[in-house]
Amino acid sequence: MSELLHNLNPEQLQAVTLATKDENGNAQSALILAGAGSGKTRVLTTRIAYLIQTGQISPIGILAVTFTNKAAKEMLARLSGMMPINTRGMWVGTFHGLCNRLLRAHFNDAGLPSTFQILDTQDQLSAIKRLLKSLKVDDEKYPAKQLQYFISNAKERGNRPKDMSPADEFQGVMIRLYQAYEEQCLREGVVDFSELLLRSYELLKHNEPIREHYQRRFRHVLVDEFQDTNTLQYAWLKLLSGHSTSHPACVFAVGDDDQSIYAFRGADVANMRLFEKQFHPLTVKLEQNYRSHANILDTANHLIAHNKERLGKNLRTDAGHGEPVRLYEAASDGTEASWLIDEIRNLINDGMTRSEVAILYRSNAQSRIIEHGLFSAGIAYRVYGGLRFFERAEIKHALAYLRLMENPNDDTSFSRVVNFPTRGIGARSIEALQDIARTQQSSLYAAASFLEGKPGSSISSFIRLIDHMRDATRKNTLPELIDYVIQHCGLIQHYLAEKEGQDRIENLQELINAATAFVAEEGLGQDAVALTPIELNTSLPVEPLFDTQGTASTTPTEMSPLAGFLAHASLEAGDNQAQAGQDAVQLMTVHASKGLEFKVVFITGLEEGLFPHENSINEPKGLEEERRLMYVAITRARDRLYLSHTQSRMLHGQVRYNMPSRFLEELPKECLKLLTPKHSESRWGNVARQVNPSWGNASLGHDLPTAKSFSKTSVIVPSTKSNNDHGFYVGQNVFHPKFGEGRITGFEGNAPDTRAQVNFARHGVKWLQLSIAKLTAI
């Protein structure tokens, strides 16, 4: 025990050892406000170990929930490092993974077939498109994307169609489409991501024996990244933890309101305050930071202090001031990239490990020019984001064959592969199938089987193929099965004939390896493990648990390895790291960087409209979230932090002149070191003084043999001469008595009606007639 706790600082120790009962002997919940780099995961896992080792709970009485598979894996790994326990029986996983586990165990009570499949976001969208088509809905008026958003949103608020009342006709249609979508999913035996949550919530809510069972089992519920929970997840936790019952569990929530950056996908920081109000937790703040030097932390603290909606927290460190935060103003995105590359090259020459250097940006579009520069300079880099393994088209195709074998009602999978590779089943035949399916209320597969009257037809041979593969692999192991299917379904042959099919074939081979790993690592499959009857540890004060008589339908189910693997594939899309293992500079969005740390961090594109993003600028909530995003970015850096912005940037095919980000002004000057001296004279520098005719090539400082688009974007030389009668030029910094400072981004019309487009720092883009507006150069 002592070695478990002796490395903790006082606040961590306090958090880990918080009482589990209040003065009245009731369960006591806790809220840990864990700042960036304060040892959050450590506290969470040590808390679990502490509870177990002090005999307060058996491992089976613990439920720990995270948002990502990565976090769940890390937690399990750390736990097994701390204690000699078998983590298999523990419920540690993502919200979706745990819900899946719950629904697999109680599929019957949840109203699902035992073979239910999980739709990922792509699958869901294609299911919706199919639905709209079959209902002959005008998809101009009711776009599939929008319906998808509508449905997810409704579910994440816990709403079924019947719970919703339309405010207008449009909503009325959306609700009816939502209803139809539900019917389709049920008919096909599929559930989408939000459905996993909602359905398991409803299962617990409406089925008393099951609810009682889990409430009495899980005496300790621990939640990671609590600030990222949405309404439904909060309700799920509240229900599962038996809040407001006679036997509530202890909820241990760990989060950081300052790092809440997912409101756009439904996360609601307000859940933290709600939790305080409803659970009356003991609160501990972890403010000791073990990651960054003081200059970096001060910068972060100073920035985030501008947010009004905070629970309040300030990071501190014992590390020294360290280096100042470096700020660079570039003339264009091209020069920003070349400066970055020069700096990185110097760092590498000084012995810096590439993978300790991260380049962060607000949006993915910014990576292109940086990648180009790195590539030309021959610096290995890795971009995070993009397609992950199980999202690749060829993998999705192979999985669709497998899913169809497992669940013939899965029309999404049927549609995906019925004519891929092409076997002469065109839109006409599929429409015919859909008609039959609709009239007899059956799946496409059943409709196709119905057509077996025409034995020679392409459709019936497709059905025979699926049936044959199912029969032929009945006795095979999972990897053998998958091997057989990819060999026989025609995908390999198809890609062999394709010019660039080799990579895809390799990925298909990799799928077999993934299955091998799945079988080896997970045994039956961690997510898929059927509910094992709970062994009672009589030495622990655990209440009677499993009433097998009363809940006959909760009998564990044998799940096929294939079903387990398919669920795994949907729930864990896999890595998206291109060349893992290689020492490479890390490129990613700020969002993707959350939870990571690097010795050196570059935050690029700190410009109004980009960061903060223009879509967020107008609402205070949006702006505060952008600021938190900046806070996350800053706190990724251990030793050195670079910030950069540019005067001009190519975006959406045109050059934009952005003002420096307002966030730059919110940083403490004493922590900053300006790398561009001009910066100190004028807040944004002065384009005229910085103009250099060699922009775009010579100033890159190294040869760029293939820098075609590079020079295209960086040869943006704002006209310095005022070859017109008003004397203003694009890129010029100007002052307006009402709108303040801004930069000219364009002109239109001729004197005396010439109008200038000005991007004002505080008022956005305006068109001003030069003969009227009192515009002065600064």
Added chain:
DNA sequence: CTCGGTGCGGTTTTT
């Protein structure tokens, strides 16, 4: 069915 043209839209992303 496949290829090539056009037109449009374009933050952030995990499950």
Added chain:
DNA sequence: CCGCACCGAG
């Protein structure tokens, strides 16, 4: 500017 979704021709 770039990627896609959709449409019409072969």
